[in-house]
Amino acid sequence: MLSTTPRLALSRQLKNFRRFATATTTPAEQPVKDKSDTRKNVLEYRQIYPEFLPDPKIEFRNPIREKLERSDMIARRANVDIPEFYVGSVLAVTSADRHSPGKLHRFVGICIKREGCGLRANFLLRNVIDHQGVEILYDMYDPTIKGIEVLRLEKRLDNELLYLRDALPEYSTFDSNMEIEILPEGAPVPVNEIKVKLKPRPWLDRWERKNLKGVQDLELPQRFYDRAKELETPWEKYDLMKQYMRTVPEEEQVEIFSEVQTHLHRSGAAQKLKRKRTFVKPTKLA
Amino acid sequence: MALALTTTFTKSTVKFLEERLLLLTISCGPVRNKSKQNPKPRLRNPTWFTQKHRVSSDDNVTLENKEFLKEVVQDRYFNVDNEISKDLASNVIWRPGLQRTGVMARKIGIYPMWLKTGKKISTTLLQVLDNHVIKYYPPEDYDPQVKRVGRIYNRKGCLLLGAEGADPSTFTREYCGLFKDSGVIPKRHLARFFVSPDAVLPAGTLISALHFQAGNYVDVRGLTIDRGFQGVMKRHGFKGMPASHGVTKTHRRGGNIGGGGEKGRVWPGTKMPGHMGNRYRILRGLKIWRINTKYNVLFVSGQNIPGATNSIVYIYDTKLPARKPAEPLPFPTYIGTGEELSENIFDKEIHEFSEPTIVYSDKN
Amino acid sequence: MMNNINVILARSMVASFPRVATCSKRLTSSLSSEAVRQNHLFDIEQKKQKESVGRIEKIQIEYEGPTDKATLTMNKHISTPFDCAKHLGERIADQSAVALLNNDTLWHMHKPLPDSCKLQFLHYKIPQPTAVNKIFWRSCSFILGAVANAAFKDTVKVQLHSFPSPNVRSGSFVYDVQLDLADWKPTEKELKVLSIEMIKFCQQSHAIEHMNVSTELALDLFRNNTHKYQQIPDIAAHNNGKITLFRAGHHIDISRGPMVTNTNHLGRVTIANVIKLNTDVPGGPIYRFQGVALPKSIMLNHFAFGLLEERARNLNPARIPGSQESFEEDNSFVAQVTA
Amino acid sequence: MFNKSALLRISSLLSQPASKNFHLSSTCNEIRKLARLRVVDNSEIGKRAMAEGKPPRCIHVYNKTEVGLIGDRVLVAIKGEKKKAILVGLKQNQKPKVPKFDSNNIVLIDDSGTPLGTRIHVPIPTILRTILKERTHAKGADYTKLLGIASKFV
């Protein structure tokens, strides 16, 4: 069941997506002439590098701080390749560790959460090793991180996979010697539409209230769903200003990404090159 | 008017004015016993406390004329080469007893940095504004509000600094008059700093972030965020009382405030609910980890500097004896030597973002 | 005679703000005998003209405001536009600078209306205020004359000469005054004192009164002012043998008019400079008093006004008295209704 | 590849009236007194306790705050006995780069720091190397013996 799902999802998504299909000429090679061109780049970049967008809270905004923060992020990115990855991707992080004998430490896991902006950006990796669930939080711009490898680049249906903690261990078990699965050049990032089976309650959270897409039927008594229905706030999606205050306006995004574009492109191009050179079929290592 | 004129006459012009003003019907003779009629108030504001902002009204000035006003401001305050002479001061080299001026800065946010050991620290970014010296009051002229009794050791002068230049037409005429002598553009913020008479700076001197050095320690003063009337849990961090187990109506209360009998009263200083915030606090002994010379930003340790983001704070050399600098400081302030400075100056413990990844070796 | 003056003072005190009381006390003491005489003559003539109206006839005034219209029944040769404005509302009475009759004639607010007409009121913030600006500038010159006349001590002989036709673009309003001081350059402080005197005078809220008189009376009024005395026949020749007089407080001057309603229409006022002119008018050197002012209803920040003050310090390019052609006051604007 | 029989067993257990041996509440995030812990070594007493569904409870934490952190020594009540143990993995959130586990793991030791078992069958954090080395004094207990029986570090 598990082994077939990713491949199916991949082929399905290949048809639907056309995101990278037209990205034959990258923006840095061709100076941006058109306004629509810049806009399209923004559409790409904000998904790949969300941490470059500042904290949208109005009280905390300051253009100079944001500018300094971005320049520091770029300076760090020049020394380490921080690749494109999403919640649901499988990563291997190698970091300097003064406690290990080799002074290096490698951890493989699925990214279940990604948050924070600027230099505070971090991500949470989860794996099950010897039937023991282990999670490690990494700061993205921590100078002790030697490299981040994306072993499997894919997205999931939810923005946070914290429910994997309550799922059967099979869903978050990954081999530490897993090989890199390479996507064909120009392919969109596949969405893994796997539905996770949760363990019976007790849980760490009331998942039935979270409106999750990536879980199987929770098999709860009706009263749980009734209560979840009671607590829903369906009007919130109509609150235009709340929506506005949680995000950064497009004009500012264009400004930010056109500032960092050339620097980002360097690492992005290298990544694409790597992707092109070795192409292997996705192997089943779940 | 007559009163005002007599007070404003200076010795040199009196004769001339007498001669001429006699022509006018206005009499300018001195008023007898003036000091007794209007004794100086015991508590008074400093001389620079005037109405600052003009009543905001629309001037109905056309766009071209607005441009013209901007052009005049530009010509008057920015296009002139009022270079302060480099022989600012004195050949005095800094020694521990001397007090330098502080600066005004804006708290612009917080972000993490890492040490060479891999440890993460939080730093607050303080952007030093365009501080200019407006006026100096020598120790004998400066008249403190509350007189100190007895002999005063180590008398300090008072340096008035302004920060953040703004369009003069938004201020009142009186307020703009404060800046007339120094020739700087009227500033939004004014502050006084006590300095040793040796550390005096001529009016119009610019003080930059390089007044401080990376690795040294500073004290930062700011106005804390106003949180209004708060209970003891938020204001003093009390624990409150249990939510259940028979507790009624006393979940967030402070509880007992003292015993009875002879001590049957509220003791002074008892922690109780009240107004929280909106008062000046000083955080002392913060290390400067990094200085950005392009934007004049100091990166100072800590994330609890009083005040909200984008509020004004005041930075002084630290008073803590153990953290006073060993090396001489730029005195009375930093004067550029003309050579290009790197954009960022780091403390030696800091791992720069442009440096390669940290690698531990077996030795440490 | 003294009784009369007291009457005048009492009237002016009632008409103006209470704070004037302290000021007018000082002015009474310093009021010259010449001014007393002039005012006496002016009062008598005013009374005479009022009595000569005879039977009161009614006229219909059609008021046209920006949003509303009204028809008022007023008294011929007695009611003034200011009376109409008072009927229409305090705001209109306070803010109107000048009246416009039949859409073509500017009419002084305190000048009796001769006939039925259409009436509009102009203020300083209308879309086309050029004419009002000119009237304002003229009034400023007139008031400047009043201040220059009163500000000096008795030891200094002051004779007002004339003021040129108002030119707002020149940057300053002007009054040429003859002083028997050989070479006077005012200091900053003296200029400040003069400016304050002018502000005080404006704050006393004198209504600017208007009167047409015969040449003989005018000559009698200005018999002690050699310059005006010489100018009168010339002016009368251009004006059907009549001389138009204006009075604010105790100051009387010749001008073709019209003027603004009241001295309190002036807001920011500065007397920027007093410059000695290079002429050979007999009697002593001529000094040009220059100033700049804005109406009260126009707010301007101090920085922009400071630029205007600076510019007003330069010598105004208006015609210098005693040079070239004969004196001609106020020929720029014709505002007469043929009765 | 999915163990269906195991699932069935769990669900069948759930459908029965709550057994005394079965804990239905989730484990504590903070290690205080009476917190349930999980023995992860192969000591006899530990194995038996876990198999019977009677996990040990913390009855004392040997530090000043009374909240156990990684590497802290605790006193546990296990099978009616008092044993000392070391915390080798915590469920609560950790600092960046320090692993967080799904359960609160302990390794039983005796007074001299020697582990009761011979093997630890789950990974333990590498930071324990430094912490336990610091805690070990020349004349006191030697906790570093624990590191020798670990199967894997993360």
Added chain:
Amino acid sequence: MNQAEISKLVSQLRVRVNPRLRKLKSAGGPEARLDKLRKTVTALIKHERIELNYPRADESRMYAERLISDAIRYGDCHRETMEMADFWLIEKQLVHKLFKVLAPRFVNYSTAYTRMYTAPSVYPEVVKRAVLELRGNPYPSLVPDMHNNRNLIHNVLLDEAKKAYRTQKYEEIAAKIDAAEKSVSEEARK
């Protein structure tokens, strides 16, 4: 949560955004608050000029601006925007007005789409009142526009002062250049 949401793109508003949203004393909680604002926004789109209490005007102004900017940005073929318009406009014929009238009207604007004035409050009332209107409405303007009247006396004076100032400035610059040229030529001669 200090990361910006990236799921939806919005255009920048041209009005000041308050750091905190007002609660507007709604007894029914946040839902009732939106109901209140909904009525105001509908009225504004319908009548194009309304008078109301200041806090509510200020709050609903932001919502109206958002609605119009989304309508311009995504057009009427975008499902989410259509849902929004359907929610915010109680009278459904206004949905057509939003997309067919207002969006074309404002598409080239570089300013805010609405304008707000403080209105005078009648004496015994102390509540701050405001007038909220859409720009480009058919009514006569509320306050005379004096901004570009060059004939006002202070503008006349400033115009002249500007001319005088610039003449002097350019003369000084020319004199400087002349002096510099002269010195250069003299040096060359030597």
